[in-house]
Amino acid sequence: MELRVSSLSFSYPSKEVLRDISFSAAGGEVLGIIGPNGSGKTTLLRCLRMALAPQRGDITLNGKSVTAWTRGKIARFFGVVPQSPSISFPFSVLDVVMMGRTPHLRRFQQEGHRDYEIAREAMRLTSVEALYGRPVSELSGGEVQRVVIARALAQQPHVLLLDEPTSQLDINHQMEVMHLVRSLARKKGIIVIIISHDLNLSMRYCDKLLLLSDGRVYEHGPPEAVVTEESLEKVYGVAATVAYNAAIRSHQVTIRDVISSYLEGTE
Amino acid sequence: MDAISSYYHSKRLRRVAVLGGLSALLFFTVIIGIMVGPVQVGPGLIMKVIYSRLPFLGNDVVQTWPQYYTSIVIDVRLPRVVLAMLVGMGLAVSGCAMQGLFRNPMASPYVCGISSGGAFGAALAVNIGLSYYFVPFGAFFFAALTVFVVYMIARVNGKVPITTLLLSGIAISSFFSALVSLMLYVSNERLERIVFWMMGGLWSAGWDKVAITLPFIVISVPVFTYLARDLNALLMGEESAADLGIEVEATKRFILALTALTVGACVAVSGVIGFVGLIIPHVTRLFVGPDHKVLIPASALVGGIFLIVTDLFARMVIRPSELPVGIITSLFGVPFFLSLLRRRRTEMGW
Numbered sequence: 001m002e003l004r005v006s007s008l009s010f011s012y013p014s015k016e017v018l019r020d021i022s023f024s025a026a027g028g029e030v031l032g033i034i035g036p037n038g039s040g041k042t043t044l045l046r047c048l049r050m051a052l053a054p055q056r057g058d059i060t061l062n063g064k065s066v067t068a069w070t071r072g073k074i075a076r077f078f079g080v081v082p083q084s085p086s087i088s089f090p091f092s093v094l095d096v097v098m099m100g101r102t103p104h105l106r107r108f109q110q111e112g113h114r115d116y117e118i119a120r121e122a123m124r125l126t127s128v129e130a131l132y133g134r135p136v137s138e139l140s141g142g143e144v145q146r147v148v149i150a151r152a153l154a155q156q157p158h159v160l161l162l163d164e165p166t167s168q169l170d171i172n173h174q175m176e177v178m179h180l181v182r183s184l185a186r187k188k189g190i191i192v193i194i195i196s197h198d199l200n201l202s203m204r205y206c207d208k209l210l211l212l213s214d215g216r217v218y219e220h221g222p223p224e225a226v227v228t229e230e231s232l233e234k235v236y237g238v239a240a241t242v243a244y245n246a247a248i249r250s251h252q253v254t255i256r257d258v259i260s261s262y263l264e265g266t267e
Numbered sequence: 268m269d270a271i272s273s274y275y276h277s278k279r280l281r282r283v284a285v286l287g288g289l290s291a292l293l294f295f296t297v298i299i300g301i302m303v304g305p306v307q308v309g310p311g312l313i314m315k316v317i318y319s320r321l322p323f324l325g326n327d328v329v330q331t332w333p334q335y336y337t338s339i340v341i342d343v344r345l346p347r348v349v350l351a352m353l354v355g356m357g358l359a360v361s362g363c364a365m366q367g368l369f370r371n372p373m374a375s376p377y378v379c380g381i382s383s384g385g386a387f388g389a390a391l392a393v394n395i396g397l398s399y400y401f402v403p404f405g406a407f408f409f410a411a412l413t414v415f416v417v418y419m420i421a422r423v424n425g426k427v428p429i430t431t432l433l434l435s436g437i438a439i440s441s442f443f444s445a446l447v448s449l450m451l452y453v454s455n456e457r458l459e460r461i462v463f464w465m466m467g468g469l470w471s472a473g474w475d476k477v478a479i480t481l482p483f484i485v486i487s488v489p490v491f492t493y494l495a496r497d498l499n500a501l502l503m504g505e506e507s508a509a510d511l512g513i514e515v516e517a518t519k520r521f522i523l524a525l526t527a528l529t530v531g532a533c534v535a536v537s538g539v540i541g542f543v544g545l546i547i548p549h550v551t552r553l554f555v556g557p558d559h560k561v562l563i564p565a566s567a568l569v570g571g572i573f574l575i576v577t578d579l580f581a582r583m584v585i586r587p588s589e590l591p592v593g594i595i596t597s598l599f600g601v602p603f604f605l606s607l608l609r610r611r612r613t614e615m616g617w
Binding site: 049051070071072073074075076078079080082085087089090091094095096099100102103105107108116120123129132133155 | 556
C-alpha cells in the first residue's frame with residue numbers, strides 16, 4: 001500500500017491554500033502533519049480524500065489515481081476522523097460504528113453478520129465495547145472520539161485520516177489515541193495520516209512528519225530531521241531546544257521563547 | 268451469545284415488533300374510522316362488505332345486508348379513511364425526511380414553500396374558473412415547481428447549502444403567500460372555496476382523490492425507508508456523510524424531489540393540513556429513537572393513524588356539519604406535542 005501525492009495545489013477563489021505539495025506514505029506508517037494555524041493542514045487532509053478537489057496535481061493509491069473515484073469508492077479506502085466530532089442524536093454506540101459499513105453495502109443490502117463482526121472488532125480495538133448500548137449523545141469527548149475512530153475502522157480503510165484527534169482530550173487520552181493509531185498502523189498495515197498541534201506527541205508517535213508552512217512543504221522526513229531548532233524558528237517563530245529524551249526514546253521540544261521580530265512580522 | 272450480540276439481535280426484533288404493532292393499530296383505526304358516523308356500521312359487517320367487493324374472492328358472497336350499507340362503507344367512508352391515511356402517511360414521512368436532511372427540528376414537509384406554492388396553484392385554478400377536477404393538479408404542479416425554483420435559487424457552485432435552501436424557501440414562500448392573499452382579495456364569490464382549501468380538509472374525499480395520492484405514497488414510503496441509511500449518515504453532518512460514501516448533493520436533490528412530489532400529492536387532495544408533518548416525526552422519534560430505518564416507516568404508520576383519528580373528530584364534533592381537519596390537527600396535536608416536548612426534550616437530540 002502506497003499513497004503518493006504529487007505537486008498538489010489547491011486554491012479557493014480568493015486565496016491559494018496549498019502549493020505544490022508532494023510526499024508519499026507507505027502501509028504500516030504513521031505520518032504526522034504539523035504546521036502553524038492557517039498553514040493548510042486541514043485543507044490538505046480534505047484534498048487527500050477529495051472532499052475538496054485540488055486544481056492541480058495527483059493523488060494515487062498503489063499507483064491508481066483516486067481523483068476520479070466516486071464517494072463510495074473513496075470511503076472504502078479512506079477512513080476519516082474529523083476534528084472534534086460531535087453527535088447530538090442519541091444513536092447507540094453500536095449504531096454509530098455500524099454506520100462505518102455504509103460504503104460497503106449495496107443500495108438495497110441490509111447489514112449482515114459479517115458487518116456486525118467487523119464493527120465489533122473495531123469497537124474492541126478502540127476499547128468502546130463496554131459502551132455498546134449507550135447513546136453517543138451522552139458520552140464524554142474522549143469516548144466519542146474513540147467511537148468515531150471505531151466507525152472509521154469499520155470502513156476497513158487502507159488509509160486512516162485523523163484531524164487533530166487529540167485536541168479535545170486529556171493528556172492520558174491523548175497518549176491513548178496516539179498509541180492506538182500507531183498500533184493500528186503496525187497491525188493492519190494501513191497508512192495513518194494524522195494532523196496534530198502537539199509537536200512532542202507527533203515526534204514520539206509518528207514515523208515521519210510533514211511540516212507545512214504557508215501552504216507549502218517546509219520539510220518532510222523522520223521527526224528529528226523535520227522538527228529542529230532551525231525549522232521551529234523559521235516556521236513557528238519560536239526559540240526552542242530540541243533534545244533527545246532517553247526515558248521515552250524520542251526527541252522532545254522545549255519552547256524557550258517567542259521571537260518578537262516574527263510576532264511583529266505577522267501583526 | 269454475549270451482551271452486545273443479544274443487544275444487536277434484540278434491536279432487530281424490536282424494529283419488527285414496533286412496525287408490526289403500529290400496523291395492527293393502523294388496521295384497527297381504519298376499521299373504527301369506517302364504523303363511526305351518523306349510521307353506525309359494525310366491524311363484522313364492514314369486513315363482509317369489503318370482502319364482497321374484492322375481485323375474485325368476493326364473487327360468491329351472498330349479500331345479506333341492505334344496499335345502503337354497501338354505499339356507506341364503499342363509496343363514503345372507506346375512501347375517506349383511506350385518503351386520510353395516505354395523506355397522514357405522506358406528510359409524516361416527508362416531514363421526517365426533511366428534518367433528517369436539514370438536521371433541523373423546525374423543518375416540515377412545507378419547507379421550501381411547498382404549501383404556499385400549492386395554495387397558489389389551487390387559488391389560481393379556482394380563480395381562472397377551472398373546473399373542480401383541475402384544482403388538485405394546479406396545487407400539485409405549483410407545489411413541485413416551487414421546490415424546483417427554490418432549489419435553483421439556493422444553488423451556489425453546484426452545491427446547495429442547507430441554510431441557503433431554508434432561507435430562499437422562506438422568501439419564496441412569503442412571495443407566494445402574498446400572491447394567494449392578492450387572489451383572495453380579488454376573488455369575491457370564489458373566496459370560500461379557496462379559504463376552505465387552505466384550511467385543509469378531507470370532505471371531498473372519494474376514490475378519484477385516492478387514485479391521485481395512492482401511487483405517490485406507495486412509492487415514497489418504501490423509497491424513503493430505503494434512504495434511511497443515507498439520512499442516518501447525514502445526521503452525522505454533511506462532511507462525515509460524504510466520508511461514509513454518501514453522494515451528499517445528489518441525495519439532497521433526490522430527497523427534495525421525492526418530498527415535493529409526495530407533499531404535492533397530499534396538498535392537492537386535502538389542502539394545507541398543518542402540523543402533522545412537523546409533529547408526528549418528533550413524537551415518533553421520542554418513542555423509537557433517531558434511527559431512520561425504524562423512524563421512517565413508523566412515522567408513516569403513526570401519521571396515518573393520527574390523521575384518521577383527527578378526521579374522525581372533524582366529522583363528528585359539530586354534526587351534521589364538519590370542521591376542517593387542519594383545525595383539529597393543530598388544536599389537539601399542538602398541546603399534546605408541547606407537553607411531550609417539555610417532559611422529554613433532552614432525549615430528542617436537537
